[in-house]
Amino acid sequence: MMGLTISLNHQGKFVEAEALGRQALQLKGKVLGKEHPDTLGSINNLASSLYQQGKFVEAEALHRQALQLREKVLGEEHPDTLASMMSLASPLHQQGKFVEAEALDRQALQLKEKVLGKEHPDTLASMMGLASSLRSQGKFIEAEALDRQTLQLKEKVLGEKHPDTLTSINNLALSLYLQGKFIEAKALHRQTLQLREKVLGKEHLDTLASINNLALSLRLQGKFAEAEALDRQTLQLKEKVLGKEHLDTLGSINNLASSLYQQGKFVKAEALHRQALQLREKALGKEHLDTLASVISLILLLY
Structure with a gap:
């Protein structure tokens, strides 16, 4: 049931995913208990369905619940707990709670560097999340610096053509664009698009996102x-x-x-x-x- 909920979310069928997610959560809470890791996973999946429908207040409440329970059951440094920190940051962003989101992103990044190491893919994902929080607060120069650091590490760890590396090129272009550096941003968007077409294909969602970003640069x-x-x-x-x-x-x-x-x-x-x-x-x-x-x-x- 959890797998189907995730699949429905990926297809954009968020209302159906929400209904199934509520059913799964009730059943798991009854059979496994409210603090079982699988039950906590269902809380997270339901929160994701709500988030995608713009129900940010309810999504925030569920993500807080999942985070608190994971800290209690699994510990602060468990990967699932760290994932809940990042998940909670998303609805906070959407409600304009950027300071709290940034604090969560910084906490998750520090813990991941400690537990997983600075070059672990999950640590690099937290660097991306923190850069996003900084951009949301208009801290574009700091975001650009973090984007460049993330990109360098991803090129080293994952390779220059890895999809996650290409995402970091795209994020750096966004930070540049927000500072009015349109020519440099456009060049990076073209680079990302060419590499994504080559690596992922012309119909991949990331490739389509790159076409969209390049169009935005051209409009500006x-x-x-x-x-x-x-x-x-x-x-x-x-x-x-x-x-x-x-x-x-x-x-x-x-x-x-x-x-x-x-x-x-x-x-x-x-x-x-x-x-x-x-x-x-x-x-x-x-x-x-x-x-x-x-x-x-x-x-x-x-x-």
């Missing part, structure tokens, strides 16, 4: 026609790979609408924004942040 440089072409490519591939109603596909619809709007193609942009809004209301509900973002985009276009 005023190259809207070139960005539009990449946005159309991304959308077509996501519809093929993920389906027309997947959340990532809806994000690509919104991006294409932005590129069209910037070129004065208002009728086409409006149609796409309406399409994204309708699909997001259906998939996420009217109060999800992505749905509200679509409402705002449509209002700005019309008025």
Whole structure:
């Protein structure tokens, strides 16, 4: 049942995953007990389903519960406990609780360096999480330094073409972009895209993310026609790979609408924004942040 819940989450079927996750949690709590490691895993999976639906307050509460119980049952330095620290940081981010998220990321990183070593992949993942917390608070220079350190370690440990290494190149590009270093960011986005196409294939989700990021860099440089072409490519591939109603596909619809709007193609942009809004209301509900973002985009276009 846990495996099916995870599978549904990966497919974007978050409402169905939530229902199954609640059922699994109740059964495991009854059969195994509330503090059994498998029960705690089910708490974490349910929290993930809630998080993906924008239910950040409830997700935070469950992640806190899982973390507290894992600290009690497994100890502060157990890998599952450290994973719960990182998981809790995510809903904190979404609610603007960046200081607490950063503190958790720093704690997890320190413990992982102690338990696993500075070059362990899980330690490097915590470095990425901390850099994300720093970016969220506008600490772009510190985030860039951490991104560069992470990238160097990943190139050493995993190799230059490993998917996780390519993710770090992408993150460094984001930190540069946020500082207005658009030319350097664009160069890194192109590098990531070329390597991901070679290593992962043109239809891999990470490759599609790189196309999206490159399009964003082009939009910021005023190259809207070139960005539009990449946005159309991304959308077509996501519809093929993920389906027309997947959340990532809806994000690509919104991006294409932005590129069209910037070129004065208002009728086409409006149609796409309406399409994204309708699909997001259906998939996420009217109060999800992505749905509200679509409402705002449509209002700005019309008025």
